[in-house]
Amino acid sequence: MALHTHKLSVLQGVGLLVSALLGSGVFIIPAIAAQVAGSWSLLAWTLMGILIVPIVFTFAQLGKIYPHAGGTAYYVQQAFGERSGRLVSWLFIWVVALGSPVIAMTAANFLQNALIEWQLLATGADHRLLIAITMLLLVLIINLLGLKTAAVIQSALSALIVGTLLFASIDTQLDPSLALPVTEFHFDKIALAATFILWCFLGIEAITHIADDFEQPQRDFPLTIFIGITITLVVYGLISISLLKTGFYGDQERNLNSVVHLVESSLGRKGYVLVNLVGFCTCFISVSLYFVGFSRLLQSMGNQQQIHLNFTRLNQHHVAYWGLSFAVILCFVMLLISNFIDLPIDNLIAYANGLFILIYLAAGIAGIQLLPGKGRWIAVIASVTCLLLFLSLGKEMLFALLLITILGGYYAVIYPSNNRVKTS
Template identity: 35%
Template sequence: MNQLKKEITLLSGVGQLSTTLMGTGLFMIPAVAAGIAGNYTLWAWIALFIAICPIALTFATLGKHYPSAGGTAYFVRQAFNSRMENAVAWLFVSIIPVGIPPAVKLASGFLQPLLPDAINSPLFAQTFTLALLLAVNLSGSKSSGRIQTVIAISIFALIGAFLWKGNIGWQDTQMPLMQSEQWLPISLALGVMFWCFVGIEAFAHMGEEFKNPQRDFPIAILVGCFVAGATYFACTVVVLKFHAYGSESFDSGSIPWLSAQLFGPRLASVISLIGFFACFASINLYTQSLARMVWAQARQHRPNSPLATLSERGVPKRATLLVFGVLLASCWLGELTNMELPVFLTLANSVFVMIYLLAMLSATRLLHGKGKALAYIALLLCVLVFVCLGWAMLYALMILLIFMQPWKRASTINRTLPTADESH
């Protein structure tokens, strides 16, 4: 058994992507961005929406013509060679120590108030979160998609309640007059806000498991991005109206604070539960995609390896256990070293943007016609976002160069598969 089960429908695909894009970001990024750019954050969202459209469309086209659990690494292999593929695969793995532990920490922060005093500790909450994630990952994509669809509905209900209880009207969405001195804070906010749309590259790993990838995969990406973007914008409007931002420690708790202001303390447990599962949903897809990337690499390079096997449910069980073992060690190390969330968030963003950039670069070689032109636009936009990250760019560049090993002689270039137009 060496093929993943095709269990993902259009609805579950939209649910998985939208909850992944919102997840941890919805409970943190609107407040952090507002602290950087104030009311001009609304302009930053418009700019980000415009930038993400060609990127999402290009990922949708790649996933439609090249559905594979290898995701971006697979796209890069088809466009270039195995050396680049391996570099991208390891680049994706490098997200584990800098990206996922802070997300797990944020999720466990929502969980802690719900735990009994005897076991109410950050380390236990993070370990329990990982154990629950492992159970969901091993249950298969079909069960995971259903869970994340329910979580998506809960998030929409929460934001809808904020809009209703906060008496949000059209006057609250009016854009401030643009001024030249605001370009710098807007660009700095964009460097943080890109976190809200990382997840498309992880979703690319799920293309092989769609029942009808050619039809449903691109629609799921476009609808999922639109739903998440509209939710982020609405949440930011509420945050700005009630000034629910201002300091690093307060920003991560802005949504619970808003809930207490609008609904009183009686719903604190409900909000904490929704916050936990929203973060849980985001991390869930990443851990699934990482396991599938490891499995896809093993299947291609070492087909007889235990990592290349699947369970009876069609899940890469051993690859999943390996990913969670590394993740558990990273979380424990992060807790012992008291990592600062904003620093790790920026470093993780640099890796994500680099992955997006390489995917768009691959698309310029694999696609033709309108798809190729769109890929070049998306590539330029990724470069601009990369520049907005400042010094954090060096982290992603360093990792990429280490695993590409340009000082060694290139191995034989692998045969490139036919382009999208030739295959279809």
């Protein structure tokens, strides 16, 4: 069954999606791509912008025809049965468990920088874990007030984020003394840069969980997807050009602070504080959207009696508070574990990256089965693209393969037959 809450407008949906796609990636990926491929990284951005189109189209069409809180898991269930749908559901649960702590700690790092600059924290002190936990509580409180309230707040923050980044990028490019560096053409480096750029688009699937929350899903959801992707590509493109011209990239430290230096060069020391606050807001919204999508997924699973019925409970703001609370607790636990065992953030990103691509691949294959006409052929292209991207991960795809093998084996035993289950 469809799950209803207070309805979203296209503008609010675009605000949610843009902030999710910018996420933490906007502050480091353009610099990494520039380091790998130099000026040819702009070609890598162009190629990924083209390759992402069939994936975006597939998600948009599936969300238009099958608006449901289950998102990709629901599409797969409609195409291949309950066992397959549950498997994808658990992949997304693992994505949230691995990916959200990375974004939470990135957000905490930005806010700590600003607080140190304001002399509210001592230089050299590390309070990022405490800041991340506090942020999780704030995400919980805002989202308990309802998606409509969260969308209004987050849309305003998205406008601030995009405005700040665009101003710094355009201001830099108006300097006639700056030019793109001369770089030798190496196809392998362009391909490597493209794999890093993929991280910037890992967020499309999260908004599928709220497709039914738009006023007119069949019209508003695809429009939101395409407007959001267009804005995101423009922002990433302009930032990439600015970083190439200014040279704010190179080693890991310069890459991590590339956009900070870019904004600081345009707005001075106040710009340093501003960009750190903007970075915190971007990551905050990204985590928030994933938690909302996660709670909707668990709500859908509860309605299909796949998990405890308590996950279907709604508060007075129509929020599935059990699922939302579970998402916050899961992220909190993973933060503590990763901090205790000193697990590198790079590892969490790599593991989550593989799972993301598998979810995209599952959506593409479901689209081949479910979409009519040209939509089916575009889904074929999307599936092939996802498969190639997954293979390009190399050894980093092993965790995803191991997880899906374990889950697949478990559900093969629990559900020896996999008859397609249609729900309305």
